[in-house]
Amino acid sequence: MTNLAYTTDPNDAVVPDAASMQALRPVPRISIQAFCETDGVAQPIERAGEDRRMAKAHVKVHMGGIQTAIEFYHTAPTPNLIIIESRDEPRSLIGKLEKLAEVCDPASKVVVIGHHNDVALYRELIRFGISEYIVAPISMADIVADIAKIFVDPEAEPIGRSIAFIGAKGGVGSSTIAHNIAWTLSTLFQSEVVVADMDLAFGTANINFDQDPAQGIAEAVFSPERIDEVYLDRLLAQCAERLSLLAAPSTLDRVYDFDADAFASLIETAQRSAPTVILDVPHVWTGWTRQTLAQADEIVVTATPELANLRNTKNLIDMLRKLRPNDAPPKLILNQAGVPKRPEISADDFAEPLGVVPLAVIPFEPLLFGNAANNGRMLGETDAQHAIVKIVHDMAHVLTGRTEMKSKKKAGIGDLLGRLKMKKKSA
Template identity: 55%
Template sequence: MSTIEYRIETGAAAGDLAFDTVQPGDLEQVRPLPRISIHAFCETEAMQRLMERCGQDRRMAKVSLRINNGGIDAAANMFASVSTPNLIILETSADPRFLLSELAPLAAVCDPTTKVILVGKYNDIGLYRELIRNGISEYMVAPVAMPEVLSAVASIFVDPDAEPLGRSLAFIGAKGGSGSSAIAHNCAWGISNLFSTETILADLDLPYGTANIDFDQDPPQGISEAVFAPERLDEVFLDRLLTKCSDHLSLLAAPSMLDRAYDFEGGAFHPILEILQRSAPVSVLDIPHMWTDWTRSVLGEADEIVITAVPDLASLRNTKNLLDALKKIRPNDKQPHLVLNQVGMPKRPEIAVNEFCESLEIEAAAIISFDAVLFGNASNSGRMIAEIDKKSAAAETFSQLAHLLTGRASMKKARRGGLGKMLAALGRK
């Protein structure tokens, strides 16, 4: 028997495997798994590849996964001398008549709290009922797909009665000055205002963040207290760090000071993201334009990603690189949303919108025209675009982006200054 020690590294080798059996959206309802240990025993190469693909999914980021060659006998032999994990996934070709007797040696060495998922070849409802009566957590008929396996694991270890996790929306610019922060702030305000949804805006650009300026706030505490003292972080501590911007929008502000170096390891923001998801239905993450371990980690964990670009060559190149990198980090998630900003700036040579999008093989979720007066007035007054001019094309665009990012509308081809008329039939709130 040989064992594969499977360690997850963000983006590692994800592009080397075929993921065409998983469609975008298949895994949207599967919640991230807790810190559990899983041993998978695979009799076939196909099952081994499937488990490798499961291990590379972001929902398994906290899971310790080992993939082993062999079936029930191999598992019984291994656990005769070592303790059993939280979950064993077993592939077996055993005849239903002898399956329970073959499982007996494994049952004798299994910890009572260990869960077992069996993947067999026989579609037999009587067998399924007998296995469940004898303590098997789930029986699945091969061939199985990755969403089925992850859903089965989640059904065992994620409490269905628990409060649903909030969704995290990450915004990043393809280059500096693209306006990603302004779009993140206006979308956060729009989501909270349009739908009366409790929303938290987290400004992750600690040295240069502008959320406090855009909302005319000067909080004494913010995200730096959370990231530098993760051991103190809980819902009560988070409430002390949040600043109320409106009835349903709270701000976790950046210090925007250069009194220290802000160097973080890859998982530095993970405790913050976890507490945000438990604290509000929507978290908007304003990510600075940089490529580090921690930004890759945050982008890998987010539910939705919005890339903001301007129609020039540097943005085109950087957006292409971002899309390629994120496809490797998030192989089972849908593509990020693309927002083209500052379109039509006077005297600036630009790449045509259709050429920009065709080069990337992606549709723009929104196209925002250059309007220095409107955006400048909003920034200088500490208000959002819709508060300055709610009838402007930009305000309409942010409203429609809020619908799109919260799942209240599906994406259609964007028009200049908006997302078209796709919301007309939905009855906007």
């Protein structure tokens, strides 16, 4: 059984460690039925069914143990996986499992959750053909991990991580930061990166990367039946040696209304093509943006330090915590801090009601960002020694797990503004 780490949340509830959960592979499209004798087992299974890694699986929990399952499958087809909780003694358990086997499809997998920590019983069940024996109590993470262990091929190629960027308001610089993070990952770590510009009407990735591809993300979304790695490769525009772009058409020739899962297969295919997929999500709230954020491996919210951004950021973070209860909260970037003569909320005051520590606070620097944007270049190409480029490097290290956030350090921009002033004086 997978050994996952656990932490304690502010309400003293035991929750799975986010890093351990991140390592779990998504479960394929399977049907799962559980027959439970206690709420202590039924509730973690129900929670597992709500986890984003189980989004494709269909999970149904019944109260009643192995005898209920036997009666149920006399008239119903068996699913891909049956989970049975049993408090029976080993000898009685084996006898009932033999009766269950008489009414089950031989291809169905069975996991038994028992209350006897008995090595001999475990060996006997494995010889009998049971896929896994778990000793109660169990956690939600145990269930997800064991299902993944059964149905995910351990020899399968690893899939890339998806990092979704979204702005708390329009114009806060979320896309610019997403594109610069993508470029930094590809150059600093010599790693393949795919950028997906999901703002089909007004996307700016093609401008920021100085590209004008004839095809892009629209062709993939409007022809989902054609999506595979070969077709995706034809749609990608090469921006740098290890950086590819799924560009948005950025035209208003048609309306872009999509179903909630419209981008799902595209993102999955992109994750099989590169270790990192950067999702540039527009500032809209639709079924597909909600679904994209709910399923992403990491989320970054960009905001500027003023009241409307604070309200929107809190709404986003609160909603995403509900949608992703087993994942770390979104990362927060405060951008355009220190605009002259503009009243602002301090970084500490902005972060406090959100319950997060900013990943970065980026000072207002219109000359650097303006020159980069107008020339179709990234910040690191425009001025590699600039202090903000160093901030982007730091963010890239944290988002790829190479370093951890310094959560105890108070957020602030004084030292960054000081470095910028020193740089200007020396220039």
